[in-house]
Amino acid sequence: MEAVKVLIVDDEPNIRDLLSTSLRFAGFSVHAVGNGADAVFAAEKGAPDIILLDVMLPDMNGFSVTKKLRSMGIDAPVLFLTARDETEDKVTGLTVGGDDYMTKPFSLDEVVARINAILRRTKQAEVEESVLEVGEIRINQDAHEVFVNGELVDLSPTEYKLLRFLMSNANRVLTKAQILDHVWEYDFNGEMGIVESYVSYLRKKLDPLTSEPVITTKRGVGYMYKSAKTK
Amino acid sequence: MEAVKVLIVDDEPNIRDLLSTSLRFAGFSVHAVGNGADAVFAAEKGAPDIILLDVMLPDMNGFSVTKKLRSMGIDAPVLFLTARDETEDKVTGLTVGGDDYMTKPFSLDEVVARINAILRRTKQAEVEESVLEVGEIRINQDAHEVFVNGELVDLSPTEYKLLRFLMSNANRVLTKAQILDHVWEYDFNGEMGIVESYVSYLRKKLDPLTSEPVITTKRGVGYMYKSAKTK
């Protein structure tokens, strides 16, 4: 299976590196540039399956870049990145077709999820399934719904993201630091105790519905989502 | 099934790209040109199933183009695009046969709906159903009528478009940005709060007639039209 090609366009080197590393690790083929002109050039050469585009670039804004790309016949879907405090009307009109946008700061796991959601919708490439099922729990990622043995469970956004991250790394121990880095926004600077809190919340909601606890504590190491058979 | 071929004729590159991207995403095979002469040429070569034609072109007007096309034996239906302030008499004489017209600025979802309506009427090609039924709600797109469990509900134009967009993406969470960009006119630059308002209006009209609320809020993400079985 061919790797999905992602083009990252952001002028902040930090964000670029952060995204590059995460997405490469998630199995994507990544190319990153820092301005609009390079983006147009790279998109033409590289034929990306999806483009991550910062709305505010030094040389041109996101609207200009997409306009240019579309006029060149490049219709890869775009996931726009925008700062939360920018007035939101700058964004309106951008998400044409299968496009979407997300505000900075985002969580790394969320980026991967959103990319997969867009690709699924536009069917530009072979991509992972919408349904993530491990053991007794099933997540429908399109609907953001979680079912435990067929029963719908209501989770808060963070609880949902945490569970998704744990499940997509089932039967593998994750340190609190890893969880914090993937599930929480990249500029979060609180304590790791929050992971404990959210694991506790999840257990309270999930354990009453499962035959045995699904989240195991590996003392001194971290947490693990456990399941006999991984579908 | 063969893809429906659409020929876009507009001198504004922005509109051309906007339409191209949206229609391609909607599953059409798209070709776009910027003036009347190219349109005639492309229509002869490409045998489009439908033509989107800006009434005001630099080289000739919509009337000349259609006259030329008809004289050549090309009888694909035409969806005229016209600025709102242009007197409507200019257009009314044009829309003979299966033709129709719509004023700029339009909403992207609306264009797709209108194209499908025309094709349905003229039966030029295989096209999606006129009736959209999901769960307890049925929309007759030809009549613009909405039935909830058989009972006719009166919706304003915007309410209707919003419901149609939600229903055609049933069981999938849509962000407010996506909703705004697809349902509202492309030059709308207000706040996203308006989506909340209209969801509220819809709920007030629909919920009293359904067994359970049909529009779910996914906090921090967006809205979703929910239904157990999707027909």
Add this chain to the structure above:
DNA sequence: ATAAACTCTCAGACTTCTTTCAGCAAACGG
């Protein structure tokens, strides 16, 4: 021309979520 309907904005009420913290429980090492 007048009334009715519709679109859009806004502010306050309201709900839910996030984060921290402290006290308690469990596991570990010597």
Add this chain to the structure above:
DNA sequence: CCGTTTGCTGAAAGAAGTCTGAGAGTTTAT
């Protein structure tokens, strides 16, 4: 077996997101 470390959980404050009624301005219909 006891002290220490690590993890669990309930409470609570504050933050964030959402809902909705009121109203101004505009368009449409009669």
